[in-house]
Amino acid sequence: MDFKTVALLHPGNMGVTIGAAAATSGARMVWVSEGRREESRKRAKQAGLIDVGSLANAVRASEIILAVCPPHGALELARSVVKHNFRGIYVDANAVSRPTAEQIGETVTKAGASFVDGGIIGSPVKRAGTTRLYLSGPRAAEVAELFSASMLDARAVGEKPGTASALKIAYAAWTKCTDALVLAIRALARREGVEKALLEEWALSQPDLERRSIQAAAVAAPKGWRYVGEMREIAATFEAAGLPTGFHDAATEIYERLAPFKDCTEPPPTIKAVVEQLCPSSEK
Secondary structure (H helix, E strand, O other): OOOOEEEEEOOOOOHHHHHHHHHOOOOEEEEOOOOOOHHHHHHHHHOOOEEOOOHHHHHHHOOEEEEOOOHHHHHHHHHHHHOOOOOOEEEEOOOOOHHHHHHHHHHHHHOOOEEEEEEEEEOOOOOOOOEEEEEEOOOHHHHHHHOOOOOOEEEEOOOOOOHHHHHHHHHHHHHHHHHHHHHHHHHHHHHOOOHHHHHHHHHHHOOOHHHHHHHHHHHHHHHHHHHHHHHHHHHHHHHHOOOOOHHHHHHHHHHHHOHHHOOOOOOOOOHHHHHHHHOOOOOO
16 A cells, blocks of 8 residues: 655654655655654754654644653553544554553554554664664554565564563663663662772673673663663563563663763763762762
């Protein structure tokens, strides 16, 4: 099926590249500037997205809505869309648990729309092979086709909504939790006065961990504010499965402590700065 107009809500660092990938199908890509920050406006303009002003205009014009936002706002965004009587395909590509995805699906389908659950794994789409969009739901294959000519690898993984979100949650449970863990370990070692000795031992027995901690400080710390909601969704998923939630409850707190580094990428945070933020009373 050829889709003529697709709306992207909202053009963040990841979302704007998903929108640009969808545009390779020939669809007209629109977005909503109302209430958005100047950074979003710049990203949308650079990606060639068409500003239709309001959410009402976007819903009226579009056959597909791609929702890519922080997980804590995913359900409310879906509720806002259905208030405008959307009847097309609503794609929730946010880092939410299966129960949250199912709740979003129930919200949009009761209002007459189709629902496709999505989960993004990888970095913003800049070259082929780096990013996958997993999709589930009865119309998942149609949405995957939208990206067939792009650098984004879109994969339909089943007709049951929630499957794509469950996969995303399982994946992020390791990647983002271990970033938080290795930063917490560096903070602990510094507080205990054994950081130098720990790094020397890592060099002998775990040679990748020092690099991993430095990378987590530079890359994960600026994004930590967005990971807070995701860690909560992961913890809820573990609880629903009868598994301990403590891993990801702790990771939530680590990322909450890193809030001062929000979107700080130039220059990227150093491991020293991040450790001191996590454990400010530690020895310098």
